[in-house]
Amino acid sequence: MGCWRVPGPVLALLLLLCPPPSPACPAACRCSPGEADCAERGLREVPWSLSTNTSTLWLGYNFITVLGPRSFPPLPGLRLLSLVHNRLELIHSQALLGLGALQELDLSHNHLSVLSPETFLPLTSLATLNLGSNRLGQLEPGVPGALPQLQALFLEDNPWVCSCSILPLWRWLSHNREKVREKTLLLCRVPEQLNKYPIMAFGDESFRQCQDTSLSPQHYIAFFIIGPFSFIASIFFCTFLGSLVVFYHSLRRESPCWRRPRVCRAH
DSSP: OOOOOHHHHHHHHHHHHOEEEEEOOOOOOOTTEEEEEOSSSSOOOOOOOOOOOOOOOEEOOOOOOOOOOTSSSTTTTOEEEOOSSOOOOOOOOOTTTOOTTTTTTEEEOOOOOOOHHHTTTTTOOOOEOOOOOOOOOOTHHHHHTTTTTHHHHHHHHOEEESSGGHHHHHHHHHGGOOOOOOGGGGGEEGGGGGOOOOOOOGGGGGGGGGGOOOOOEEEEEHHHHHHHHHHHHHHHHHHHHHHHHHHHHHHHHHOOOHHHHTTTTTO
């Protein structure tokens, strides 16, 4: 029997009508509809062969240290992302692009010490952010401020430095108490005399010594007006004083009688 062949134009039409199958589940993951479980797989980076229909992605208990630019494949429907218990030290400002539908992000139990507000700008739908158990000594208030839908923020178990530099964050926390979870576990680590002191227990009087050292426009105007006059006046004063000294020395050289009156006395 001869082989039945599909005409070329018909085959092309069938290929157009039947889209290619969705990407297979990454070999290191276990997948179910809408969910990819890639936890405890020894991963050092985010796998890219994820279905675009993924809404939940578990990446905890791996060895991921850096999230570089566009670390994630297009995941327009991702709602939950867990990166707990990795070794994250750095998150690039463009690492989370394309995750605008994300609602919950868990970055707890990592090695993060610095975070940029720009990193979180793409997360316009994020409601829960967990930064607990990291190495954060400071945090720009612009980080939570970049999340318009934020409802729950976890910051416990970080080595917070309770100096004047924490004042902007304390102000944000004080005005958004309803969003801060585990408040009693938000404790100072440095300086030693404030070790384990609750940050939320501070009041306005605690920061009285933290004066704003920035100069107002009036200060700059005064400096521009007074500065040149002071400079010119100092030149005139120094010139006058120098002239007196020169005049005094010239008198001493030209008048020996002034120095030895007995020698010049009239006979």
